[in-house]
Amino acid sequence: MTNPLLSSPLDFIDYAAIKAEHIVPALTQLLEENKALIEQVAAEPAPLTWESFVERLDIASTPLWRAWHVVNHLNAVVNTSELRAAYNEILPKITEYSTWLGLNKDLYQHYKALKDSAEYATLTPTRQRIIDLALRDFKLSGVELEGEDKTRYAQISEQLANISQKFSENALDAVDNWAYFVESRDELVGIPEDTLTAAAEAAKAEGKTGYKFTLKMPSYLPVMQYAQNSALREIMYRGYSTIASEQGDTRFDNSSNIEQLLALRQEESALLGYKNFADMQLETRMADNAAQVIAFLRDLANKAKPFAQKDVAELKTFAREHLGMAELNPWDYAYVSEQLRQNKYAYSDEEIKQYLPEDTVLTGFFAIIKKLFNVDFTPINASVWHKDVTAYAVQDQGDTIGYIYFDLYARAGKQSGAWVGSERSRHVYGETTVTPTVYLTCNFTPPTGNKPALLSPDDLITLFHESGHALHALLSEVRDPAASPFSSVEWDAIELPSQFMENFTWEWPVIEQLTRHWETNESLPKALYEKMLAAKNYQSGMQTVRQIEFALFDMLIHQSVNPLSIQQVLEILHQVRQEVAVVIPPSWNRFPHNFSHLFAGGYGAGYYSYKWAEVLSADAYSLFEENKLADGSTLNSAIGALFRKAILAVGGSVPAAEFFKNFRGRDPQPDALLRHSGMLDA
Incomplete structure (x- = not known):
């Protein structure tokens, strides 16, 4: 039997052929082969060269990490009991291997020897950066630990992976049940x-x-x-x-998982010599320390909260005077907000949806990407994991530079939310070019009957947001995978391209290309667009403080040096809400139990990055605003080419602060974000 997970990294994966029983044999074989090669390389005398060491291991490890990315993706989008069982069987082996790599002193010494060798000075700045980051990451992986500390670190790594996976499963199962x-x-x-x-x-x-x-x-x-x-x-x-709490279906209660994850993260950071988990995570970020992040969030909260309070006051007045509601319960806010918006701006999201059928949106979307970055999306026949998935080749003047899979609809067995994942990163060595391949995943409403899939305005923003992540990977010109965008761009800058792309969804020349009434074929009326634009910053204050609430909660629980009980976690959340929130949920609300970004998605002590990167993205977009075309459009191909060259193409080959300055000509400024959000004056 041919195992599709063992196909060459240069070939397409036959997704339709992958079965649960392929997972453990394929990954076990690849793990064994990689471990044997690493032991062989590690035993060779130092210093090794770039080609005989770094590139040799990159080439050898590509099939392993590609297969794991595929399995990880399928576990998130077509979760079955059989696939889950196989995933959970192989997860400890993957974790053990990753931990073993990070603790491998011989590999660490080879990197140090290469750094100290005469060859280092002759390498490209990108390759020098890869070596420098590898040395930093080895230290963060516990390579300098000895004895019991080293053993304990390995145990913690495995426990963290297993508990995070269980957190995800509980959240998925609680929703599906x-x-x-x-x-x-x-x-x-x-x-x-x-x-x-x-x-x-x-x-x-x-x-x-x-x-x-x-x-x-x-x-x-x-x-x-x-x-x-x-x-x-x-x-x-x-x-x-x-969801996933003791207040809901207790079979899926994530309380103990949250407690264990926080305790293990604190123990891990202490082993590595950090005061707390937040300090450890910020080693690899643009932000200098937790105090700087907290000050940034509180400063933003101070600017946004007066607007948020006005938003709530307006809602309460409208509810009382127009809906006969003397008070608002938490489950009333979304309803009253929609009623107020319709009253104030005379349109509804449902009305806009009729003009956003998926086929028209995607056709327009591809045209806009072409205009900005001069690349084409060409449909291809490819094996997929579900009938609703579509695949495209991304082409630059006829040359294929990458591939993308779109999986846009919600369904059972699929994690909620939207994200971009990477099947493989760009890698150029010798005469070989491995093209980047990404997954763009959303949870839109699928077609029903004779009605096509219709996107809401929020869905449209989500599509453009995720496309920014996808383009970051697809348009990278970095030759070495260790400097690819998802490998080495600082976490608090990774949202720059995604949040940047959202801005175009508010431009009339863009909206014109994206809209067509699914029944009448009429374009979106300009008057309806004007109403949308007028409502753009509707409740932006409330939305901003909500994001700050999440981010501040995240930083504070990860600053603790003592293990926190779930009651203490909830108390910290309550205190944060008292400080920054304008809507206080009921005491039985268990938001953290479904906060997968923090407890299963890599955003622990990093959720602030959404707001941090929003400053970068708004400021980047302001250059397009300053260079509008004669028709008022921001779709300036020359500035798009500069954005592609200065930010997307460089991946993680230079620090984010540097690539931002290369694009904007200066350090980032927050004015554009406040202006875009309508919050320049309280």
Whole structure:
């Protein structure tokens, strides 16, 4: 039997052929082969050359990490009990191997010898940076630990990986196992027709009558925004707010996982000589220390909170005067916000959705990428993991420079949210070029009946956001994978291209290309666009303080030097809310239990990066604003070419502060972010 996970890194993966039983044999074989080669290389006399050491190991390890990326991706998008079992069987071996690599003193000594050799001065700045970062990362991986500390570090690494995976599983299972059925349509007044159609089809698929609602966004969000039935909104809100907690289905309670993860992270950072986990994580970031991050967040909160308070006051007044609601419960805010927006700006997201069918959006999207960065997306026939997935070659003047898979719809067995993952990074050696390949994953509402998939305005922003991550990988011109964007761009700058791309979704010349009514084929009326634009900063104050709440909570729990109980974690969150929030959830709200970014996604002590990078991205976009075309469009190909050359092409080959300055001509300034958010004057 041919194992598709063992195919050459230069060939396409046959996703449709991958079965759960392929995972453990393939990865076990690749792990053994890599370990044997590393032991052989490590035993050779120093100093080795770049080609005989770094490049040799990069080439040899590509099949292993590519196979693992594939398996990791499938575990997130087509999760089955069989695949999960195989994933959990191989995960400890992958973790053990990664830890063994980080603790390998012989490899560390080879890097030190290469750094001290005469060859180092002759290497490109990118390769010098790779060596320097490798030495830093070895220290952060515990290579200088000895004896019991070294053993304990390896144990911690394995435990962290396993508990993070369990956190993800609990969150996924809690969502997949939650449903609420409604028999009478009378209880569903206000909910959009396509949401009701999907809910009726979901109930029918289970052999039931009526309507099935779930906690997946295409089902949950329209209920919260449009349902007139407050009792239904409360049921949905409580379900979502208690995912994977003792307040919900206790089979999936993440309380102990949060406690264990925080304790292990603190123990790990102490072993490596850091005061706390936050200090350790910031070793690899643009930000200097936790105090700087916290000061940045609190300064932003001070600027945003007056606007947020105005937002809430306006909501309460509207609810009282127009909806007869004397007070607002947490499950009322999304509904009243949508009612106020429709009253204030005379349009609804549902109205806009009718002009955003997926095929038109993607056609326009590809045209915009072509205009900005001079690359084409050409559909290709490729083996995929689900019938809804599409694949494209990314071409630069006819030459294929990468590949991208789009997986856009929500479904059972797929993690919620949106993200970009990498199957493989660009690597050029000898006569060989390995092209970058990425996955762009979203959770949009799928087509129903004769109706195509329709994107909401938020979905459109999400698509452009994730495309920025994808383009970062696809347009990288870095030859060495250790300097690829996802390998070595500082975490608090990785959101720069993604948040930058969001800005274009507010430009009329862009919107014109993205919109067509799915039934009438009419373009989006300019008057409707003007209403959208007028509402652009609607509740931007509330949204900003919400993000600051997440980020400040993250930094504070990871600054603790003592293990925190779940009660203490929730108390810190409560204190943060008292400081920066304008909407305080009920005491039974268990937001952290489903906060996968922090506890299963690599954003621990890094969630602030969204706001940090937003300063960078807004300032970068302001250069396009300063160089508009004659028709007022920001789609300036010359500035797009500069952005591609200065930021996307360099990947992680230079520090983020340097590539930003190369593009903008100066250090970043926060004015553009405040201006874009309508928060320059309180």
